[in-house]
Amino acid sequence: MEKSKINEAVPPEGRPESPHRRRMLGAAGVAFAGLAASARAGAAPSGPPNSPDSGAQVTDAPQSTHTQDRVPFRGRHQAGIVTPRPTAGMIASFYVLAENRADLERLFRTLTERIAFLTQGGPQTDPDPKLPPAGSGILGPVVQPEGLTVTVSVGTSMFDERFGLEKKKPLRLNQMQRHPNDALDAALCHGDLSIQFCANTPDTNIHALRDIIKNTPDLLVLHWKQEGTVPPIPAVPGKPAESARNFLGFRDGSANPDSADDKLMDRIVWVQPGGDEPAWAVGGSYQAVRIIRNFVERWDRTPLQEQEAIMGRLKPTGAPMDGGKTEHDVPDYTKDPEGKATPMDAHIRLANPRTKASDKNLMLRRPFNYSNGVTKSGQLEMGLLFICYQANLENGFIAVQKRLDGEPLEEYIKPIGGGFFFTLPGVRDEHDWLGRSLMAA
Amino acid sequence: MTVQFRRHFLATFVAGFAGLCALGAKAAVSPLELVGPISDYKIYVAENVRKLAADTRAFTAAVKAGDIEKAKKLYAPTRTSYERIEPVAELFNDLDKAIDSRADDHEKAEKDPAFGGFHRIEYGLWVQKNTKELNPVADKLLADVLELQKRLGALTFPPEKVVGGAAVLMEEVAATKISGEENRYSHTDLWDFQSNFEGAFKIVELLRPLVVKENKAFSDKTDANFKVVFDTLAKYRTADGGFETYSKLTERDRKLLAGRVNTLAEDLSKLRGMLGLN
Numbered sequence: 177m178e179k180s181k182i183n184e185a186v187p188p189e190g191r192p193e194s195p196h197r198r199r200m201l202g203a204a205g206v207a208f209a210g211l212a213a214s215a216r217a218g219a220a221p222s223g224p225p226n227s228p229d230s231g232a233q234v235t236d237a238p239q240s241t242h243t244q245d246r247v248p249f250r251g252r253h254q255a256g257i258v259t260p261r262p263t264a265g266m267i268a269s270f271y272v273l274a275e276n277r278a279d280l281e282r283l284f285r286t287l288t289e290r291i292a293f294l295t296q297g298g299p300q301t302d303p304d305p306k307l308p309p310a311g312s313g314i315l316g317p318v319v320q321p322e323g324l325t326v327t328v329s330v331g332t333s334m335f336d337e338r339f340g341l342e343k344k345k346p347l348r349l350n351q352m353q354r355h356p357n358d359a360l361d362a363a364l365c366h367g368d369l370s371i372q373f374c375a376n377t378p379d380t381n382i383h384a385l386r387d388i389i390k391n392t393p394d395l396l397v398l399h400w401k402q403e404g405t406v407p408p409i410p411a412v413p414g415k416p417a418e419s420a421r422n423f424l425g426f427r428d429g430s431a432n433p434d435s436a437d438d439k440l441m442d443r444i445v446w447v448q449p450g451g452d453e454p455a456w457a458v459g460g461s462y463q464a465v466r467i468i469r470n471f472v473e474r475w476d477r478t479p480l481q482e483q484e485a486i487m488g489r490l491k492p493t494g495a496p497m498d499g500g501k502t503e504h505d506v507p508d509y510t511k512d513p514e515g516k517a518t519p520m521d522a523h524i525r526l527a528n529p530r531t532k533a534s535d536k537n538l539m540l541r542r543p544f545n546y547s548n549g550v551t552k553s554g555q556l557e558m559g560l561l562f563i564c565y566q567a568n569l570e571n572g573f574i575a576v577q578k579r580l581d582g583e584p585l586e587e588y589i590k591p592i593g594g595g596f597f598f599t600l601p602g603v604r605d606e607h608d609w610l611g612r613s614l615m616a617a
Numbered sequence: 618m619t620v621q622f623r624r625h626f627l628a629t630f631v632a633g634f635a636g637l638c639a640l641g642a643k644a645a646v647s648p649l650e651l652v653g654p655i656s657d658y659k660i661y662v663a664e665n666v667r668k669l670a671a672d673t674r675a676f677t678a679a680v681k682a683g684d685i686e687k688a689k690k691l692y693a694p695t696r697t698s699y700e701r702i703e704p705v706a707e708l709f710n711d712l713d714k715a716i717d718s719r720a721d722d723h724e725k726a727e728k729d730p731a732f733g734g735f736h737r738i739e740y741g742l743w744v745q746k747n748t749k750e751l752n753p754v755a756d757k758l759l760a761d762v763l764e765l766q767k768r769l770g771a772l773t774f775p776p777e778k779v780v781g782g783a784a785v786l787m788e789e790v791a792a793t794k795i796s797g798e799e800n801r802y803s804h805t806d807l808w809d810f811q812s813n814f815e816g817a818f819k820i821v822e823l824l825r826p827l828v829v830k831e832n833k834a835f836s837d838k839t840d841a842n843f844k845v846v847f848d849t850l851a852k853y854r855t856a857d858g859g860f861e862t863y864s865k866l867t868e869r870d871r872k873l874l875a876g877r878v879n880t881l882a883e884d885l886s887k888l889r890g891m892l893g894l895n
Contacts, residue, residue: 273876306890393879394842397872 256325269367329597364593404544488522700812704782
């Protein structure tokens with residue numbers, strides 16, 4: 177009833193309301209006028225007008241100059257690890273349904289082919305409208321790459337009896353174990369295969385995920401997925417890029433090793449030839465994923481100095497507590513052996529004590545913030561989709577997490593999911609495919 | 618879509634194959650070739666709805682007699698004939714809601730007065746463990762099933778609904794059944810799976826001669842996927858011809874079924890187009 181009244185009072189799209197039509201509105205028109213009059217009787221709205229001056233429309237798509245960002249797909253290593261982290265990330269974990277090596281190879285080849293297309297973009301055509309379209313179409317008929325990277329890793333369960341790969345398992349790949357503060361949900365843990373999607377927009381990641389699901393119905397079943405974002409900051413010419421902030425409001429990833437330094441990455445991230453790992457794994461990396469819930473309401477009710485003492489950094493700048501101006505300044509713990517400036521149990525000090533011995537525990541972190549709605553208690557379900565890469569999982573994530581076990585920050589965080597995976601070496605050329613070295617080993 | 622509108626919509630399609638002939642001009646399969654499979658399918662549906670009516674009569678009688686044990690025994694087998702013909706039974710939206718809606722389709726879930734049909738009785742038998750409130754529900758279920766039988770008898774089957782029905786059944790299993798949420802009180806889901814697959818396979822069987830002409834590899838792959846599904850479910854058969862409860866389904870078999878269902882849904886989604894149907 178109400179709806180039809182409104183519809184009548186609104187002139188058809190794009191056509192100016194004629195006086196004749198206005199007369200015809202009759203009672204509805206009168207009611208409408210009355211409403212307008214009563215609104216006028218109240219206080220007139222003040223402040224500047226809200227209408228955009230460009231003539232842009234509400235439903236116009238947001239504009240971006242980055243839709244054609246392309247990250248090369250082929251290389252010694254998979255993209256999406258030392259690639260600078262874009263705004264949107266996602267980890268999807270799958271069960272692999274392949275029952276034999278031929279099917280597994282078909283899976284790897286299909287993934288290679290789809291990822292090569294999705295990351296570089298291009299048209300998707302549908303010659304027969306009687307058939308379902310080839311893709312979801314959510315990016316339009318020409319797929320924009322949007323800086324997409326798709327990174328494929330395998331879980332320890334891929335090395336069970338199914339494919340005869342038992343003896344090929346990377347030495348340090350095991351199922352993620354529970355740490356004392358964890359409350360792991362089986363529905364959010366582990367998996368045969370993880371795929372990390374990163375792009376300028378979440379829609380690009382979703383498009384890629386849906387494409388892969390559509391192209392592998394008999395090979396993959398989705399187990400769990402978690403999306404996340406990183407807030408962009410203004411680009412300031414001449415100033416070093418800043419580290420992004422997590423949902424606790426602190427800069428995250430400040431102490432990350434320089435991902436543009438190939439030699440450093442070879443040492444910290446990539447499995448190297450000549451070590452104890454199987455030869456097929458050279459060029460790959462261990463991926464640790466943790467879904468870490470943050471109790472943000474409680475955190476926001478914690479005194480600032482306590483937050484800073486727990487993290488070991490100043491909140492506004494990210495600078496360490498013993499001096500310095502930015503998050504890039506390095507704390508000197510040798511001058512603070514009793515933890516007077518930076519508490520001994522501060523998060524950053526436990527995670528990286530910056531000793532000679534702890535140098536081998538470095539890893540490359542690539543986390544995203546996640547937000548999933550509301551808990552049963554009416555609190556925000558949000559936190560960190562922690563992702564890190566390292567050449568040695570035991571020396572990297574596992575050692576660091578053991579040092580962190582029992583840290584004061586635990587009162588505010590709860591790891592609920594994730595898993596350990598091994599990121600396959602890169603696809604070298606057009607004849608190569610993901611997993612080829614593993615299958616040939 | 619209101620029921621009246623939907624009926625009108627169907628009636629338009631039912632008008633005959635004339636329009637179809639024009640639409641299908643490009644396809645190798647002549648629309649006239651569909652007449653045989655579709656009338657065979659109509660017979661299949663008639664047989665199933667006849668059995669559904671008889672079984673529902675016995676089932677609701679047991680409920681009304683307060684014989685919980687007997688009613689529980691009849692619950693899953695009674696549903697099988699409905700689950701086989703779901704794609705056409707669902708054409709009558711009002712009846713499908715009345716017969717087969719689940720608690721979460723209703724705002725107040727189990728306590729919602731509009732929650733009726735099979736799953737309301739299932740709730741009474743397995744959770745409430747008494748039939749006190751079930752008399753009117755049982756009467757309504759039987760009346761709805763008889764009404765369904767009447768309407769199906771009068772319906773000329775829209776070919777695209779029949780052909781598309783195979784995919785519809787797979788989509789249903791994939792979206793809301795594989796998790797075991799359909800029969801959440803009785804856990805008799807494997808009975809429903811079996812029936813949904815049988816219903817989809819029947820359509821595939823009837824169309825096979827036409828599909829083979831279009832794409833033999835597609836036909837072989839679909840048959841192979843159905844075989845895996847039926848073989849997997851057969852492992853859970855009980856001595857009396859029934860099925861184990863859903864909880865007995867291993868994680869591995871659940872994933873296996875999910876993958877086959879997804880593949881069948883993906884492949885069967887092309888069936889209408891392949892046969893030149895809109």
